[in-house]
Amino acid sequence: MRVVVAGSSGFIGTALVAALRRDGHEVGRLVRRPAAAPDEFGWDPARAQVPERALRGADAVVNLCGAGIGSRRWNGSYKQELRDSRITPTDVLAGAVAAAGVPTLINASGVSYYDGTGDRVVTETSPPGTGFLSTLCRDWENATQPAAAAGTRVVRLRSALVLSRHGGLLKMLEPLYSLGLGGRLGNGRQYMPWISLADEIGAILFALTHESVSGPVNTTGPAPVTNAEFTRALARIMHRPAALVVPSIALRAVVGEFADEAILHGPRAIPAALEQAGYEFQHRTIGQALTSVFQR
């Protein structure tokens, strides 16, 4: 297959490009700077510019663009950047995919599409939430509409926290746990949906090659855990204590609105669509996922 990836320089994109190449696919990369390699195509999402030759003959486009959700404290302008860096590139790419007749678009979204729902199990048919991140995810997903309207198979990846030492939350937590400073966040009862990086990539490859996969797809491990369970599992794997409790009020003081949106609430989301389509997870439990992470 010829697969064109946007957001390829990021944590998931880098692993995806390597996996695609390993599997013998041809990869093109859309980069937001002048192209500097034969597989690169410069594009400018803010100006709606996608070179026509980038998508010519493509079997699929994978869009992983977006400014880091947790990389800065949110204020009005950063919240706008979080939206603009996802919705605009998606809208532009969906239009280009439609114009070029690309058969498949796989577009990032997040499990924050759903509100934190306590113990209630959430699948792809559950309704969207109403908070900032949920609204962002809903609008981000809706931006794929031009491609869907043109008959492209659109897969919307509602990804959970992707576990790897090389990126995401775990990269931030590892040094704290190493110092014995790990601990429960808030009351620890909130769900913390997760997926191993191997399964995130495995699910994207599966979606690329299985025509039956379409629409929203929760890329979450099959057994979501609460924050307290995650904390215990990480402490066990790292052989470190994690007896601290970070009170909700302290989290809110340090990270602001992000605390309630992404840390103190989370959906108990399960990968119903992937399991129904026959995807076989490499890591079904948090213990298996964390063991694989720390073996490397």
Ligand SMILES: NC(=O)c1ccc[n+]([C@@H]2O[C@H](COP(=O)([O-])OP(=O)(O)OC[C@H]3O[C@@H](n4cnc5c(N)ncnc54)[C@H](OP(=O)(O)O)[C@@H]3O)[C@@H](O)[C@H]2O)c1
């Ligand atoms: N990692 C997770 O746990 C997780 C969980 C749920 C959802 N997601 C979503 O999955 C996608 C990929 O995640 P990731 O962890 O790989 O993210 P990442 O490492 O932050 O990479 C995202 C990529 O998006 C592009 N980008 C950054 N700022 C941008 C901007 N202002 N406008 C347009 N593009 C911009 C960059 O690629 P270029 O410089 O190559 O353009 C960057 O490498 C993101 O949309 C993220 O929200 C990730």
